[in-house]
Amino acid sequence: MALRHAVLAALLDEELSGYQVTKAFAAGVANFWHALPQQVYAELARLEKEGLVAGREVVQEARPNKRLFHVTGEGLAELESFASAAAKPSFLREDLLVQVQAADHLDTDVLIERLTERFAFAEAKAALFDEQLRTMRGGCDEAEFLLRGARVGPYLTCRRGRDFERANRDWCRDVVEVLRARREVRAES
Amino acid sequence: MALRHAVLAALLDEELSGYQVTKAFAAGVANFWHALPQQVYAELARLEKEGLVAGREVVQEARPNKRLFHVTGEGLAELESFASAAAKPSFLREDLLVQVQAADHLDTDVLIERLTERFAFAEAKAALFDEQLRTMRGGCDEAEFLLRGARVGPYLTCRRGRDFERANRDWCRDVVEVLRARREVRAES
DNA sequence: TAGCACATGTAAGTAGTTACATGATTGA
DNA sequence: TCAATCATGTAACTACTTACATGTGCTA
CATH class of the missing domain: 1.10.10.10 (Winged helix-like DNA-binding domain superfamily/Winged helix DNA-binding domain)
Incomplete structure (x- = not known):
């Protein structure tokens, strides 16, 4: 709760x-x-x-x-x-991951569409978080802000949010690349 | 559902x-x-x-x-x-992030304890996923496996899981560092 | 003149968690 | 002999989602 x-x-x-x-x-x-x-x-x-x-x-x-x-x-x-009290670690629960887990049994084009959508979403969200971080820092450079800024809690969680979305974005990009390369290999043989 | x-x-x-x-x-x-x-x-x-x-x-x-x-x-x-159908993007929902959000108003020692626990958990889980990835690859190197392996779906999701835990681990480490540095700055003045 | 922002909810349904139940076999 | 693994659930509760309700004032 x-x-x-x-x-x-x-x-x-x-x-x-x-x-x-x-x-x-x-x-x-x-x-x-x-x-x-x-x-x-x-x-x-x-x-x-x-x-x-x-x-x-x-x-x-x-x-x-x-x-x-x-x-x-x-x-x-x-x-x-x-x-x-000990924080309970949360788990991933994400539709897209379920879809990729089943990738070998599903249509590649459909999956690439999902991954492309998600890529764009992640990119947009990461950019938004980046802007929030800039605003929170004000003029300061990051190291200085983290050391002497008034409130760093929101900054640190926002950075985690940004990095999470960046990781999602990169993963989507990599998976699309893999699926496309495999399709070409299948076409050759 | x-x-x-x-x-x-x-x-x-x-x-x-x-x-x-x-x-x-x-x-x-x-x-x-x-x-x-x-x-x-x-x-x-x-x-x-x-x-x-x-x-x-x-x-x-x-x-x-x-x-x-x-x-x-x-x-x-x-x-x-x-x-x-479009996958609905999931959201972060994690106790530890809530605790860090409130960091500026809470006891630093207690938070560092939580972060240290979570660091160890993330590290262990990432190592476990790494082992699973090695097993799935068999002898293959990764690029070869991704291109010609029989089933890459589980491999790709496992890689996301590993990277997620690595990111958690690194974030915990960075936050602890920031909290410690700020404590020293406060002690000096 | 249509839609969005402000401002606050109710009601019904689905999904997830916590606690408990049962009973055999195997290893420390 | 104590705990863990195998094997499958029920019951009660809490949390989350989907759909709906209401009314003003500003902006395109």
């Missing part, structure tokens, strides 16, 4: 509305967790009921009113105790 | 019992999917009922009897249609 902790972590550095948290989950938070808006709203309600976050109403004129949430002392304590 | 397809993919190259499939999910299949024994047995029952796999009873003397399953023509067709 780490969604609650992911929401808490997302709220640590700034006060956010439920809507903003869902936006964060679609963008930056995607580096370390993923959740749909419905889950986020439900979790925020639970966290508030348990006193781990507190919300305050903000009345707006041109837009619907909203509630801004922040992490309470109890919420921070909950995160501390979460971090002190 | 890709568990069914993961099970089908695992059964493509050899006839396996439910028990053996659960073992595969604990080891090699972990490269492209993850599931607990209960899920595997339930899924096999469903797949059999729908005619996507077929089982045959094998009577044993020294051990309990078992049922060996293989993929039927319909099962293969199901995999084909699965591969022809």
Whole structure:
């Protein structure tokens, strides 16, 4: 049940509305967790009921009113105790990998199409993360920022997200190459 | 609902019992999917009922009897249609990343402990995958095997699994380094 | 004038986890 | 004799996904 902790972590550095948290989950938070808006709203309600976050109403004129949430002392304590327990390693669970596992029994063209789609997706996401990293660094060079920057947690998880997508991209490229080369070998014989 | 397809993919190259499939999910299949024994047995029952796999009873003397399953023509067709639909990209969902996201607000020692545990786990898993890759290649060198080997699907997914764990290992190492360096900087001032 | 961003959810269904059950054989 | 491996599940619970609901105001 780490969604609650992911929401808490997302709220640590700034006060956010439920809507903003869902936006964060679609963008930056995607580096370390993923959740749909419905889950986020439900979790925020639970966290508030348990006193781990507190919300305050903000009345707006041109837009619907909203509630801004922040992490309470109890919420921070909950995160501390979460971090002190062993993290369970996560596993890969990915459609595309299942498809490639079956590659020797499936149509090559179809697979290459999937891999090409995914290549483009990974490339785009990696570029997006790179931009976020540049923004977080500001003018600093990376080594300096990591040593003396105010908050490096989000930076480090974002870097993991970027490297994950880069690895996906490179893997897609390599697999396409292999499948094409094998097709030519088959055609020759 | 890709568990069914993961099970089908695992059964493509050899006839396996439910028990053996659960073992595969604990080891090699972990490269492209993850599931607990209960899920595997339930899924096999469903797949059999729908005619996507077929089982045959094998009577044993020294051990309990078992049922060996293989993929039927319909099962293969199901995999084909699965591969022809766009694969939904998966997302990172990992406790340790949540903990590092909150790093600036948590105790550094505790985090370094988590990262060190995970480093060792990733290292061990990467080594295991490397061994599996060597076994699959047999005597061949990699380029030759990828070009002319009989089945490259499992090899390619295993390589992704290995690279994923290597990336986890390297990230853990880098994060520990950053956290330690920052602690020293704080101590100086 | 149609669609998107803001803002917050409910309801129903599917998938995954945790806990438990059974019983034989083999190796330390 | 204690734990592990083989072999197969059931039951209860938690988490996640899909589909739907509501209403304003800004922008193309």
